[in-house]
Amino acid sequence: MNPSAASFRRTKIIVTLGPATESEEMLEKAIRAGADVFRLNMAHAKHDWTRTIIRRIRGVSQRVGREVAIMMDIKGPEIRTGDVAAPIELKPGEIFDFTMQPGDDGGSSTEIRSVHVNYKDLVNDVKVGDTVLVDNGLIRLEVLEKQDARIRCRVLIPGELKSKRHINLPGVRVNLPSFTAKDKGDTIIGIEEGIDFVALSFVREAKDIETLRDFLKKQDSKAGIIAKIEDQSAIVNLDEIVMATDALMVARGDLGIECPVEELPIIQRKAVQACLRHGKAVIIATHMLESMITQPMPTRAEITDVANAVFELADCVMLSGETTVGKYPIESIEYLDKISRRIEQLETGEARLVKVEIPAIPEKLKVLRSAAMMAGEIDDARIITFTRQGVIARGLAALRPGRAPIIAFTPYVETLRQLRLLRSVIGILMPFEANPDDTIDHAIAHLKHTKQVDIGDKLVVVTDILSHDRLVDSVQLRTVR
Structure with a gap:
């Protein structure tokens, strides 16, 4: 189709x-x-x-x-708690310690229970009043004080603390x-x-x-x-x-x-x-x-x-x-x-393009915008382009043409794969000829052979052309014959 x-x-x-x-x-x-x-x-x-x-x-x-x-x-x-011998059931208001010293995991002989943390500089990164979230935020604690290699907290939202739970520190700059x-x-x-x-x-x-x-x-x-x-x-x-x-x-x-x-x-x-x-x-x-x-x-x-x-x-x-x-x-x-x-069917197809700035291709972007606008004005048109590193395809995709697919031919399989990430882009692997016109002819022949275009279809072609022995950017409107 x-x-x-x-x-x-x-x-x-x-x-x-x-x-x-x-x-x-x-x-x-x-x-x-x-x-x-x-x-x-x-x-x-x-x-x-x-x-x-x-x-x-x-x-x-x-x-x-x-x-x-x-x-x-x-x-x-990643900051995680250490192993605990058995899950620790934290209670609301309980005072609980995070220690940077291995060996205290799962609690201690004191009244205040604790767990080891795998990041020794955590005590330097947090400050009193900061929030510590454990296990994807299911457990919430507030930092009360810092003591050498120990952070003392109060449990705000209780829960069951198991081994190697992920720790988040909202708003804290962690020096990892x-x-x-x-x-x-x-x-x-x-x-x-x-x-x-x-x-x-x-x-x-x-x-x-x-x-x-x-x-x-x-x-x-x-x-x-x-x-x-x-x-x-x-x-x-x-x-x-x-x-x-x-x-x-x-x-x-x-x-x-x-x-x-x-x-x-x-x-x-x-x-x-x-x-x-x-x-x-x-x-x-x-x-x-x-x-x-x-x-x-x-x-x-x-x-x-x-x-x-x-x-x-x-x-x-x-x-x-x-x-x-x-x-x-x-x-x-x-x-x-x-x-x-x-x-995507709800897109109007109007030539209303995204305003985009790409410093690497400021002049070429004007050409790409012209091509995208032209394609937006023609029913069932396709944009055809040729790219070695994917730059032109990325520029066209960035404009978000609302109607025409962007069919990008490339001679490199690595570029073909990277085009998979870009909205509206169909990548096709094909060697390029020395003469740009020959490359265009082969591309259209490929699209016809694979039934991706029909006779009478309109193609907006973005490519280089030879002019007085030098390559210049061009936008061409072609009809499939």
Whole structure:
């Protein structure tokens, strides 16, 4: 079927892999259901599994005939409680200690119980009056005083404290490196296996992204960087983070713990708008169809949540637990596909483009805008472009043309996979000719042969042309003959 407005899904789908989806059979089903990117969560992944699953994805993709991208989501800095011999039932108003000295786990001989924390400088980062959240915010404590290697707290919201529970510190600047030794080891494995994206957890400022980018350059990797915003520091530094990264993930899990929950929709909207303004891809993640971990269909609220992400013009929506351990992983992908397509049908197709600033291509952006506007004025037109590194395709996607699909031809499979992240972009692998006109002719012939266009269809072609022995930017309107 032609990639027209009626048949084409603009919003991309990211699927996190786990026991429910890691087999060859399930990977193939996920790709056929519409998965564009597979996410590997390195908080839970071993290196042997990582190598195996990446190679398996590549093999299944080739067999299906649809290359998908692979995102390695590295763990980042994390503060956790230590092991406890038995769960500690914290009571309202109880005085409780977090100790930086190993050996006090699970309580002590004194009246005040305690648990060890894996971050020795925590006592220096927090101050009296700060809030400590444990186990995804289910337990809440207030810092009363600090004593050498011990933080004394009062329990505000009680609960059962088990071993190795995650700690959040809303509003506290934690002096942990964003790119840890574990992250480096994991990333090297990913680079060796040819991953397409690295998602950096708990990004707080642009410097965090620059550290990872320097590391990737030293390893001669062209993997794109996805910055995950998960705490209040990231919100304060949002614009500089967006400008420094290749893409942004609104990681609503930790973000919803670190920030007041009523602020979360506002933060999401601000993040999407910042990405639209700077021409960067944006992913909405966490709890999109959470109920489908155990239920065969989503709640009405979840359907609306996905729809809002599509209305906001996000590039991608992402599944986590739904496809790692859920009972209905393929159905979850199918629901994202179905909801996205339906909402996208409401776009008017008017030539109303996003105002975007991309400093790397200021002049070329004017050409891309002209092409997108022209395509918006013609029924069932397609935008055709040619890109080696993906820059032109990213520029066109950033404008958010409301009608025409962006069909991007590239000679490199690495670029093809990275195009999977971009809204409205269909990537096609094809070698380029020395003469740009020959490349265009071969591209149109390919589209006709694969029945992606019909005779009479209008194509808005964005490309270089030879003029007096030099290449110049051009926008051409062609009719398929």
